[in-house]
Amino acid sequence: MIRSRDVLVAALSAAIAITWLSAQPHAEGNKPASAKISGWKPGVGWGWIWGPNDEVGALNALNEHTTKAALQLADKGKVYDLGITYSRNSFKWPGHSPGEIMTFRTPEGTSRQKDHDFIRPEVNSSGTRWHSCALFINDNVATQIDGLAHVTVGKDHHWYNGYKEAEWGGDFGVRKCDATTIPPVIGRGVMLDIAELHKVRTLPPHYGISPQDVDNAIKAQGVTLRPGDVVLFRTGTLSLWGKDGDDHPALTDADSAGITLPTAKYLVEKFGAIMIGSDTSGLEVSPAPEGSDSFIPVHKYLLVEQGVHIAEFHYLEDLAKDNVYEFCYVGITNKIAGSTAGFTMRPLAIR
Secondary structure: OOOHHHHHHHHHHHHHHHHHHHOOOOHHHHOOOOOOOOOOEOOOEOOOOOOOOOOOHHHHHOOHHHHHHHHOOOOOOOEEEOOOOOOOOOOOOOOOOOOEEEEEEOHHHHHHHOOOHHHOOOOOOOOOOOOEEEEEOOOOOOOEEEOOOOOOEOOOOEOHHHOEHHHHOOEOEOOOOOHHHOOOEEEEEEEEEHHHHOOOOOOOOOOEEOHHHHHHHHHHHOOOOOOOOEEEEEOOHHHHOOOOOOOHHHHHHHHOOEEOHHHHHHHHHHHOOOEEEEOOOOOEOOOOOOOOOOOOHHHHHHHHHHOOEEEEOOOOHHHHHOOOOEEEEEEOOOOOOOOOEEOOOOOEEEO
């Protein structure tokens, strides 16, 4: 059977080849030119600008031009897997439910149960059986992209674009801005390696990544940030993940480092970041700085106020090892109606 990842890579490779052949040479070492971005305003960012019925947010700005520009970055054909392995033992943010992966049908179980006529020996002489599992899993675990309904604010519990819990909540998930509204994200990715900047394996617990850290990383890595970028921060947390993230004490300390609210605003309002993420469970520093109006002010600002999706638990260790800071980012979420995030993902960085 052809694996879905192989199909995706093959399709992208074909698209890259077409784009490469049709592209004109660029200045500065043949680097792709920036694609035009609509909707973003310097000093303002994005916001509720896409109409009263919008559920997509800043990702509306992605288009065929941004896709072509991103694909041109994948001229070497090197694929980096940004997903982490999830199991029932995996570390997660404490506000999410535990997960169980339960065997539902087994070869021996179906033989004993005899509840399907199609496995009777007279019609199934080869003895074919199967395995299947039932999952009890939270929609905010492992590698993920937060949907715009993930966080609410105010007494009316509204989220992005003014959708209110009383109108759009439900017993079977949210009814506006669920994960099915997150489009495939194919864009220019930039990794800012803050752990390497400070010459540490992992950032200290509760370290707040500042705008100055952003500027210093940009200078040290020789990269630029452009409107429409997917910006990913490396704290080093996932260097401790191991097989499936079962070392909770070590991960808890490292996972508390993250960006501050001024840094989120800096990326959105000065540089036009279209999605911001990291290798931690929550992107932002924890606990929130004293005087914050929320326990997760970065989530409030990005998801609710700006309509900017958040990428979490992205595995950046291989990119860091190869000193790859600019790449074609590909992220495709589960289309599960009502879910508040695309979860247990396997996004790619292609170079």
